[in-house]
Amino acid sequence: MRRLTQFFGTLFGMAVLGCAALAGWALWTGGLFDGAVAKDLRGSSVHVAPGIDIDEAAAERIIGNRRLTVAFLEPGTDLRDVCDGTEGATRGTVLLPLSPGEEDYDSYPCTRTTEDIGEGVVIETIIGRGIDQFLDRPLEALKLVAVNYDQLVKAELVPDGARTVTPSLPRYLIAAAAIGAVLVGATIIYLAARRAGRLAAARKERRDSAHDARSALGAAAAVLAQQIIELDGVYARLRRRVNAGTATEDQRSFVTRYRSLVTDYTELLGELSTMDEGRARHLRGRVENLTDKGRRLARLAERATAR
Structure with a gap:
């Protein structure tokens, strides 16, 4: 224990602690503990649960690059938990979790594009409107969701533009640290090489x-x-x-x-x-x-x- 205390008391030890904390932060914000839905929606627009018969690639093409994420889930899934558990993964999008019922879809829309409560209610009301008639044709329902989304964009309730998946801040910091380490390492190697060259030249001069x-x-x-x-x-x-x-x-x-x-x-x-x-x-x-x-x-x- 004393050796560990002495080690982490050094500049190198503190750097190791900082890198470890930064890596942990990056893993946390990067979705290390995400559930299956959040992991899919962090880099994709559609999540299809096992047992749901949907062409996921076709669903992705329908949504395109809209700021829209849709999760097709098994019947009886707690959609509110899905909404709460995907907040980080679907930030900046309109999330529509769907679960097929006996006669219509169960849905729990989540708006992540605005902080205004009134706008959020309107968005959540419109985004899934009319999809119940396509209970047995989920791709058609998804096309209608895309149309509803476009209407929200025209009404300026949802920001226009494509969805961008950006790395979390810790990843930028780790990348910056890596670049910094490369630059510092290259500088050290350069200076060491220059010093070695000077020493070699001095030795040669002494030998001569x-x-x-x-x-x-x-x-x-x-x-x-x-x-x-x-x-x-x-x-x-x-x-x-x-x-x-x-x-x-x-x-x-x-x-x-x-x-x-x-x-x-x-x-x-x-x-x-x-x-x-x-x-x-x-x-x-x-x-x-x-x-x-x-x-x-x-x-x-x-x-x-x-x-």
Whole structure:
């Protein structure tokens, strides 16, 4: 229970609750608990109860797009309950529930096109007038109902125009929420894709930069190695003089500094083999420093071998 409370206390949990409430409202107003008559008349103009022999398609064609709904029900049906139970489904229409009796139709007209009581009484009186003579021919009775309806339209008691079946407000809200979710989702995906693209570009730039740094470092290390190779021959000659005790001060200094340079270069090679991107610039500085030492050592070698 505590976890549920914590969950619904979050923004996402409140959104889930809102969507659930909206969905429940949509189901309620959309006719989830409608009876058989209301379910039929919510999207159709005619309801024919089981056991009533009527061509429903022909009946639909007779009514057409009039704001008229007719329910052909079994004998003995409580027509008042039918009227009360179809209020939402037949809103904006004139409803005529009919139940065949022994000599005439039982009817309970319901006017859903006006709030005026007087107009409603007139409409309910006229809409079913004369149909009892067609008790055994329900389609003919329906044609007469359509004629009565047209007379009411001409008398401006019933609004002219076709019946429109519109979704309930919650369905519009759900549709709007769905569109909003798509737009928000698309925006999030777009922003995430842009961010991913920027990160990928940044990584590529870093890789390219690191590759360039490694290439430059490798070239600098090759220059340093060439310096050491060129100085190695001088070192071999001067080392013999140092060992013989005939070397000058510059020659002894060259031998000592050359050994130091080689030692530093050997350590540098170990670091170059395990180098990562972050150490490339640092190692480049060390290589340049050793290269400068090599140049100074080369000048010292010229002085040492000139004597």
